Amino acid sequence: MAGEIEAPEDPEAVKWLRWAYHHFVREGQVIKQAPFAFILAIAGVGSFIFFGLQWHHAGETAVKDATLENQRSHIAVLEEEVKGVQPQQATINVKRKKIVEQLQAFYVESGPLKNTEIPKTAPIEQFNSYKNAIQAWADKVGHWINDNMGEAAKEKFYDDSSGMFLMYGNAYNDEDNRYKNFITRLRRNLSTLIETNAWDRSSDAQ
Numbered sequence: 001m002a003g004e005i006e007a008p009e010d011p012e013a014v015k016w017l018r019w020a021y022h023h024f025v026r027e028g029q030v031i032k033q034a035p036f037a038f039i040l041a042i043a044g045v046g047s048f049i050f051f052g053l054q055w056h057h058a059g060e061t062a063v064k065d066a067t068l069e070n071q072r073s074h075i076a077v078l079e080e081e082v083k084g085v086q087p088q089q090a091t092i093n094v095k096r097k098k099i100v101e102q103l104q105a106f107y108v109e110s111g112p113l114k115n116t117e118i119p120k121t122a123p124i125e126q127f128n129s130y131k132n133a134i135q136a137w138a139d140k141v142g143h144w145i146n147d148n149m150g151e152a153a154k155e156k157f158y159d160d161s162s163g164m165f166l167m168y169g170n171a172y173n174d175e176d177n178r179y180k181n182f183i184t185r186l187r188r189n190l191s192t193l194i195e196t197n198a199w200d201r202s203s204d205a206q
Contacts, residue, residue, distance in 0.1 A: 096197055099148060103194045106141045107187060113137060114183050118172040127172050131179045138186055145193070150201030157189050 113134050118127045138158075146154040163185050171177045193199055 096200065099200065100194055102144070102148075103190060106137075106144075107190050107194065110137055110183060110187055110190075114180070114187060117170050118176060120172060122172070127176065131175070134179050134183050138183070141186070141190070149193070149199065152201070153193055153199040156193060156199045157186065159189055160185055163188060 113130075116130055118130055142154055142157055145157050163181075165181050166177075166184075168177055168180050171180060
């Protein structure tokens with residue numbers, strides 16, 4: 001009718017609440033019919049959100065760790081420069097320090113391998129596991145040295161031209177003697193690489 005005042009429309013919030021109510025009532029019937037499936041669905045969504053946040057957090061942590069490591073290296077270089085060392089030499093000194101620390105870690109890691117004794121009555125599988133562990137350590141260290149110090153340093157690490165071949169009274173068998181001498185020689189060569197930078201390719205820049 002002309003001139004009749006129209007009723008105002010409901011606010012958007014009221015419309016949304018009304019829709020949510022009807023939606024919940026309708027979906028509630030479905031939930032009642034299959035509550036277990038609903039719980040699984042909620043658990044699945046929750047797990048997806050949780051692991052997604054964990055993955056995101058892990059990525060942020062890795063970035064932060066890398067940033068902190070770069071900052072530590074930069075600070076170490078600055079400390080060397082404060083001592084009066086030229087920037088290039090300061091960088092070399094910092095790198096050499098990190099190399100020595102890693103070589104020392106390898107040396108300590110090999111101690112239990114060198115000191116392990118396999119009883120003569122032990123099954124051959126136990127000895128095989130022991131010698132495989134020694135070989136795996138030697139391969140790991142050799143690869144690291146080659147990548148970070150150069151081929152000459154790797155050859156020095158594997159050098160078998162020095163040192164006597166010893167016979168161990170507690171050896172499991174003759175092969176055990178060879179492996180005990182093998183790791184003893186590698187540890188001696190590793191000690192040389194720790195004590196001098198003559199085999200380190202970074203020393204060429206000095």
